[in-house]
Amino acid sequence: MQYTQLGTRGPKVSTIGMGAWAIGGHHWGKTDDDVSKRALHQALDEGVTLIDTADVYGFGHSEDLVAAVITERGKGDVIIATKAGSDFYNATEADNQGYGAIRPNYDKDYLIFAAEQSLKRLRVDAIDILQLHSPNLAILERDDPWKALEILKRDGKIRHAGWSVESFKETEQAPILDAHHELIDCIQVRYNLLEREAERVLFPKAQQYGTGVIVRIPILFGLLSGKFTRESTFGDDDHRRFNLSPEKLDAYLDHLDRCQPLFDRYPDQTMTQVSLRFCISHPACHTAIPGAKTPAQIADNCAAANLGPIPSEYVPA
Numbered sequence: 001m002q003y004t005q006l007g008t009r010g011p012k013v014s015t016i017g018m019g020a021w022a023i024g025g026h027h028w029g030k031t032d033d034d035v036s037k038r039a040l041h042q043a044l045d046e047g048v049t050l051i052d053t054a055d056v057y058g059f060g061h062s063e064d065l066v067a068a069v070i071t072e073r074g075k076g077d078v079i080i081a082t083k084a085g086s087d088f089y090n091a092t093e094a095d096n097q098g099y100g101a102i103r104p105n106y107d108k109d110y111l112i113f114a115a116e117q118s119l120k121r122l123r124v125d126a127i128d129i130l131q132l133h134s135p136n137l138a139i140l141e142r143d144d145p146w147k148a149l150e151i152l153k154r155d156g157k158i159r160h161a162g163w164s165v166e167s168f169k170e171t172e173q174a175p176i177l178d179a180h181h182e183l184i185d186c187i188q189v190r191y192n193l194l195e196r197e198a199e200r201v202l203f204p205k206a207q208q209y210g211t212g213v214i215v216r217i218p219i220l221f222g223l224l225s226g227k228f229t230r231e232s233t234f235g236d237d238d239h240r241r242f243n244l245s246p247e248k249l250d251a252y253l254d255h256l257d258r259c260q261p262l263f264d265r266y267p268d269q270t271m272t273q274v275s276l277r278f279c280i281s282h283p284a285c286h287t288a289i290p291g292a293k294t295p296a297q298i299a300d301n302c303a304a305a306n307l308g309p310i311p312s313e314y315v316p317a
Contacts, residue, residue, distance in 0.1 A: 001047030002305045006286050007212025009185045010160055011079050011128060015280050016305040017050030018043040018298065019216065019291035023065055024058025027099060027239040028293065033065060035294055040069040042295035044078070046302035052188070052214065052289040054083035054133055055118050056102060063121040071123055080122060081129035081188075081214070083164055084114035085145070098242065106132065106139045111148035115157055127152075131162035131188055137169065140176045149183060164188040164216070170198040177205045186212030191285070192220050193262075193278050193315075194255045203284035215288040218279040219272055223252055225300075226271040258316050265314060269307060276304035278315060 002015045022028040023036035043051070053062045063082060070078060087105035095103040105111075115130055130152060132145050139145065140163075149161040161183050165173050167190045177184065187206060191198045195217070206213050219225055221240050230250055234241040244252070266274050272290070279288040290301045 001049075001302065003049070004286050005212075006079075006160075006186050006214070007206075008210030010212035010286075012077070013050040013079055013287050014048050014305065015287050016048065016276060016302050017052055017214070017287050017289040018048050018301075019289040020051055020053040020062045020066055021057045022291045022293045024053075024062035026058050026061075027237065028291075029235055029238040031293055036065055037069055038295050039292055039298050040066065041073070042298040043292075043302070044069070044073055046298060047305075048298075048302065049077045050079045050081065050214075050287055050289065052081045052216070054086070054131075055114055055121075056083070056086035056088055056099075056133065059088050059100070060117075060121055063118060067121055067123045075124070079128045080124065081131060081162065082118050082122065082127060083131045083133035083162075084111050084118065085133040085135055085139075087114070089114075089117075099239065104135065104139065106135055106142065106145040106148075108144040108148045108151070111145060112152060112157075115148075115152050119157060126156055127158045129160045129162045129186060130158040131164045131186075134164045134166045136166055137173055137176075140173060146180055146183060153183075160185040162186045162188060162212075162214075165190070165198075165202065167217075168195075168197070170202045171200055174201040174205055177202070177209060177211065181205075181209035181211060184211060186214055186286075188214040188216050188289075190217045191215045191279060191282075192218050193224060193259055193275055194220060194252055199282070203282065207284050213285045213287075215279045215285050218288040219275050219290050220252065221291075223249070223256070224271060224275040229253075262310075262314055262316060269304075270300055272300050273304040273307060274310070276301060277307050277310050280304075281309035281312070 091101040
């Protein structure tokens, strides 16, 4: 495993982390808590020191599983990043847009409440990184979310403030970093071989301000592992039934075909490993957090950390 500083103010982290959405037990098909815990143990055995979760993943269940394993192993150098702003505490079925009863809530008092609930579930004295959970631009232009982060930092309930940038709004939301770079220690960004909008405006700003960058969705919900075809389908309990709908899957796979020469350059590496190497090769990016549900997936992901950067000239435009 390799390690790096997460921006100028962030903690030291492994260049490959673990995304813990899938182990929450909702929206990724069938999961098994025992297997999920073995995956977490495997990640720690591989040297992973960044685990990214959110309060809403399994409505607290992902945080509970992370806490159980960390309690058993000892926290050591592990950095736990979680998120708040997806309010499942006060939502009703009328708020269900396919992910369960959730409503956006970035009011100052709510974010402080949510952070305190995560502290209890994670069984820690302070949250290493608390991230705003992909709010829209109108929310980001309010004072409340930033005041909440300031208060939580001041009171020692969080060590670092983060912001998960809304998917497909990387350029639209980039000016928010101009306004709040002194508070925001790191950002989390959707970025992968097929989705590279962040390179245009957001990444240069992050480099300018020394903001840490965590790459999410680096293997595009598993598509960049090479295991899906145009005939792939997903169950009703799997968010990929619409995030990788037949129409989207067809377009992504057309784009993926143009990347085949890159994968062919590294015949001894899996598609997953090449895809992850691409993400952490960008000079603005410090770490990638592929999701995983099994120890085997963790081992495949972590192997990418030691394979070195991919020269930019090898990457299809």
